[in-house]
Amino acid sequence: MFRLIFWRLLQFPLILAVIFVVTLLLAWVVPGDPLSTDDGREVSPEIKAAMMRQYNLDRGPVYFGLSYLKGVALGTDRAWPDFGPSLTYQDERVSGIIGDSLPVSVMLGSAALAVALLIGTVSGVIGALRPGGLTDLSSLGVALIGISLPNFVTGSVLLFVFAGLFKLFPVGGWGSPMHIILPAVTLGIAPAAYIARLVRLGLADIMSSDYIRTARAKGLSRHTALFEHALKVAYLPVLSFMGPAAASIMTGSFVVEKLFNVPGMGEHFVNSVINKDQFLILGVVLTYSTMLVVFNLIVDVAYAWIDPRIELV
Amino acid sequence: MGRGPGLLAAPDGVTLSGMVKRILALIVIMFAVPVIVGGFGDPQPVADFVFSSTAEHNNRDPQQMTYLHDIRLTHALFETLVILDFNDMQTYPGVAESWEISEDGLTYTFHLRDDARWSNGDPVTSHDFIYAWQRAMLPDTAAGYGHFMFFIKGAQDFFRWRTQQLEEYVKSLGSTGSEQAAREYWDEALKKFGEMVALSAPDERTLMIKLNRRTEYFIDMLAFATYMPVHAESVQASVIFNADTGRLLYDPTYWNDADRLICNGPYILKDRKYRRYNYLVANDYYWDRASMKNSSVLELIVNNEQSQLLSYEAGDIDYVPGVIPEIAFDLIKQDRDDVHVVPMAGTYFYNFNCLPELKNGEKNHLADWRVRRALAMAIDRDEITKSITRLNEDPAYSFVPPKALSFYQPPVEDGPHFDPEGARKLLKEAGYEGGKGLTGLTIMYNTNGGHENTAQAVKNMWKTHLGVDVTLEGVETKISSERARSQDYTIRRTGWYGDYADPTTWLDIRRSEDENNTTKWKNLEYDKLLDEAADASDPKERLELMRRAESILLKESPMAFIYHQVSVELYDPDKVKGLNLNGWSRVRFENISVDREAQ
Numbered sequence: 009m010f011r012l013i014f015w016r017l018l019q020f021p022l023i024l025a026v027i028f029v030v031t032l033l034l035a036w037v038v039p040g041d042p043l044s045t046d047d048g049r050e051v052s053p054e055i056k057a058a059m060m061r062q063y064n065l066d067r068g069p070v071y072f073g074l075s076y077l078k079g080v081a082l083g084t085d086r087a088w089p090d091f092g093p094s095l096t097y098q099d100e101r102v103s104g105i106i107g108d109s110l111p112v113s114v115m116l117g118s119a120a121l122a123v124a125l126l127i128g129t130v131s132g133v134i135g136a137l138r139p140g141g142l143t144d145l146s147s148l149g150v151a152l153i154g155i156s157l158p159n160f161v162t163g164s165v166l167l168f169v170f171a172g173l174f175k176l177f178p179v180g181g182w183g184s185p186m187h188i189i190l191p192a193v194t195l196g197i198a199p200a201a202y203i204a205r206l207v208r209l210g211l212a213d214i215m216s217s218d219y220i221r222t223a224r225a226k227g228l229s230r231h232t233a234l235f236e237h238a239l240k241v242a243y244l245p246v247l248s249f250m251g252p253a254a255a256s257i258m259t260g261s262f263v264v265e266k267l268f269n270v271p272g273m274g275e276h277f278v279n280s281v282i283n284k285d286q287f288l289i290l291g292v293v294l295t296y297s298t299m300l301v302v303f304n305l306i307v308d309v310a311y312a313w314i315d316p317r318i319e320l321v
Numbered sequence: 322m323g324r325g326p327g328l329l330a331a332p333d334g335v336t337l338s339g340m341v342k343r344i345l346a347l348i349v350i351m352f353a354v355p356v357i358v359g360g361f362g363d364p365q366p367v368a369d370f371v372f373s374s375t376a377e378h379n380n381r382d383p384q385q386m387t388y389l390h391d392i393r394l395t396h397a398l399f400e401t402l403v404i405l406d407f408n409d410m411q412t413y414p415g416v417a418e419s420w421e422i423s424e425d426g427l428t429y430t431f432h433l434r435d436d437a438r439w440s441n442g443d444p445v446t447s448h449d450f451i452y453a454w455q456r457a458m459l460p461d462t463a464a465g466y467g468h469f470m471f472f473i474k475g476a477q478d479f480f481r482w483r484t485q486q487l488e489e490y491v492k493s494l495g496s497t498g499s500e501q502a503a504r505e506y507w508d509e510a511l512k513k514f515g516e517m518v519a520l521s522a523p524d525e526r527t528l529m530i531k532l533n534r535r536t537e538y539f540i541d542m543l544a545f546a547t548y549m550p551v552h553a554e555s556v557q558a559s560v561i562f563n564a565d566t567g568r569l570l571y572d573p574t575y576w577n578d579a580d581r582l583i584c585n586g587p588y589i590l591k592d593r594k595y596r597r598y599n600y601l602v603a604n605d606y607y608w609d610r611a612s613m614k615n616s617s618v619l620e621l622i623v624n625n626e627q628s629q630l631l632s633y634e635a636g637d638i639d640y641v642p643g644v645i646p647e648i649a650f651d652l653i654k655q656d657r658d659d660v661h662v663v664p665m666a667g668t669y670f671y672n673f674n675c676l677p678e679l680k681n682g683e684k685n686h687l688a689d690w691r692v693r694r695a696l697a698m699a700i701d702r703d704e705i706t707k708s709i710t711r712l713n714e715d716p717a718y719s720f721v722p723p724k725a726l727s728f729y730q731p732p733v734e735d736g737p738h739f740d741p742e743g744a745r746k747l748l749k750e751a752g753y754e755g756g757k758g759l760t761g762l763t764i765m766y767n768t769n770g771g772h773e774n775t776a777q778a779v780k781n782m783w784k785t786h787l788g789v790d791v792t793l794e795g796v797e798t799k800i801s802s803e804r805a806r807s808q809d810y811t812i813r814r815t816g817w818y819g820d821y822a823d824p825t826t827w828l829d830i831r832r833s834e835d836e837n838n839t840t841k842w843k844n845l846e847y848d849k850l851l852d853e854a855a856d857a858s859d860p861k862e863r864l865e866l867m868r869r870a871e872s873i874l875l876k877e878s879p880m881a882f883i884y885h886q887v888s889v890e891l892y893d894p895d896k897v898k899g900l901n902l903n904g905w906s907r908v909r910f911e912n913i914s915v916d917r918e919a920q
Binding site (some may be wrong): 269 | 635
């Protein structure tokens with residue numbers, strides 16, 4: 009297992025370097041002027057030139073990329089590492105923006121994953137207990153709805169019913185445990201449905217396999233067979249799903265964060281590109297890719313933890 | 322399973338299996354991570370007056386800001402020499418208690434009040450103003466409104482001199498530059514500033530300004546954010562010299578750091594949470610603290626229009642300074658007395674490309690003013706405001722909104738009024754009878770903000786009344802402005818809000834050489850009239866000259882005006898007192914009181 013971690017860590021900088029170059033070039037060719045304001049006010053050409061120079065935007069992507077890397081690697085007189093200024097939020101540093109919004113998204117994302125695991129596992133197992141029965145069909149129905157409904161619909165309905173009608177939760181915002189529940193449920197429903205199907209299919213498959221039949225024939229109760237033996241194997245696909253899902257959920261969802269007015273990362277993925285904020289684009293993409301790689305590694309480790317028989321190569 | 326799916330209840334006497342335990346552990350970890358990572362953050366503070374904003378601030382440095390929502394908040398933190406009340410358009414003493422203007426209108430002398438204090442107790446001095454304005458004049462700062470400083474004698478020359486000096490730094494020092502070298506260059510620049518720029522402080526309480534030319538509205542400009550003072554000592558402490566470029570850079574985080582920021586306005590920044598709120602409390606050192614009607618203001622940042630409305634309805638927000646049209650229309654229909662339709666100092670219009678040749682080398686039919694005017698005459702603006710935008714906007718027949726300035730009435734009668742018959746005649750004169758030959762026109766609009774419906778309506782009107790076919794093209798805002806800059810368009814939707822209370826804030830942007838004149842319309846008579854107006858010493862004559870200039874603009878129609886923008890704002894007049902809405906989005910927070918018991 010340590011060899012695996014070692015190799016993954018070795019690949020790490022290479023993956024990030026490729027992502028950095030591709031992102032930088034894409035961010036550079038996106039049309040539009042990063043320094044223009046939304047209301048179309050033009051600044052005088054002299055001031056414009058001064059602004060371009062201030063941000064190293066006037067010397068092409070190679071110079072920009074190298075000076076950016078220099079700032080990240082060696083730091084600047086401001087900070088280490090320095091991910092540069094934001095062109096949109098001019099009194100913020102990119103590291104400050106990510107530092108403020110990533111914890112929010114991670115918090116919301118973890119809660120959403122917990123919701124997903126809980127609902128997904130429970131309803132998956134219920135379904136598998138009586139395949140084809142009423143509980144199975146209704147859990148299948150719920151799963152289908154969960155997968156098909158886009159989260160802005162689920163979120164709006166939850167918001168309308170629980171915050172608008174019954175006033176059980178705040179309408180939006182951030183700052184207390186009550187604020188986290190509705191967005192976490194909204195964000196967690198789709199993966200919950202997915203997990204439910206994975207568990208249900210896996211269990212049904214394994215419960216009809218030879219070794220379970222043998223075990224049952226030897227007098228093992230249905231529940232012991234299910235919980236002690238089958239669930240273990242059936243849960244592996246859920247884990248491989250969790251890796252990328254965790255990375256994408258924890259780096260924020262534009263729709264859910266917008267809907268519930270959560271100050272997370274999601275917004276930056278969309279708006280940094282619209283605003284052509286090169287520093288912020290690079291910052292959020294690199295954060296996301298780092299998390300993706302790390303979570304995949306964690307999943308592989310978790311594989312071994314859940315089922316020690318599995319040998320990782 | 323007679324007992325139902327007792328999943329966690331150890332069914333049939335079996336103890337909770339290892340597997341279930343592990344899955345449970347996983348779920349618990351997922352729940353625990355958030356709390357470990359950052360807790361839930363602090364609850365938001367309670368304030369006397371709460372208003373909302375739908376976006377986080379872009380810039381809080383008074384000398385660098387360009388966005389309205391930044392300027393609105395910053396007026397609460399910093400006080401200018403004079404205060405312009407946008408409701409009665411009068412100038413009131415701010416930090417300056419009195420001032421004199423010389424006969425020729427070129428020299429201004431301000432006397433600062435004795436009791437003007439920074440939030441740390443320091444007196445506000447004339448040096449703080451000069452220091453702040455110097456920042457705005459520096460190419461190092463690259464202030465968006467830096468050209469507002471160029472009224473001051475020598476300011477533009479100093480800007481150019483420093484630009485050149487910095488270029489020289491890079492050329493002569495290259496990679497051997499050091500902080501020390503940058504400082505030496507800066508010391509030289511400081512000396513130059515003293516020699517070149519006509520700003521002087523005979524003593525701590527007196528500030529003298531010399532202008533390039535008579536500028537009737539300069540006193541109003543002094544109330545603009547770029548002219549705010551800053552606490553020189555603490556701002557100077559945030560300066561960094563960049564060894565590579567020789568530039569003097571300010572640490573931008575000074576402006577959003579409640580611990581470091583020192584203000585001279587009615588409020589100080591007590592606390593802020595990124596994309597959540599800004600919490601201001603009264604500045605105990607503010608000279609007029611006794612007249613303030615509240616002692617704290619909270620700006621909630623709600624980036625979702627629906628939840629903003631719900632929070633307002635729930636009473637969590639006292640004032641919503643603008644809702645999007647989709648919501649506004651619904652609210653207006655309900656005929657509520659807390660829904661206020663405020664005519665803004667802004668105009669919504671279509672720019673025509675006026676160059677003789679298009680970007681692709683083809684002949685530009687719009688270069689003929691008759692074609693442009695005919696198109697403008699074929700737009701039924703009442704129809705657009707009644708059935709498309711539906712927010713009670715005033716149809717526009719002039720560039721300067723008639724309601725924006727009480728002292729200036731634009732020549733609305735010369736504007737292209739809706740007249741299909743006249744439009745067809747004019748188009749025939751220009752050689753395009755029945756729209757024949759008038760091809761290749763496209764209305765380009767930005768896709769955020771519901772501009773497509775209006776464009777569609779205009780397209781239909783041109784087809785019906787003139788027989789002219791145009792296509793529609795929706796693009797992102799940034800692309801639209803980039804293409805405008807290179808005249809890569811035929812017709813483009815845009816708009817303009819006034820920055821200061823004078824017709825020139827609109828009329829100047831259609832001068833031949835103005836960088837905002839993306840139509841490339843060129844009329845020397847228009848430029849001349851505006852020059853004459855600028856030099857006129859009689860205010861009446863000045864306004865008349867500007868009216869004549871605007872008449873030329875309206876006749877030649879480098880743009881088709883559609884309507885004057887409105888802002889739909891929410892507050893309950895029974896509950897919130899002293900909030901005077903105006904067309905310039907300027908709020909004087911210190912005058913507002915909220916009676917939370919009133920309903």
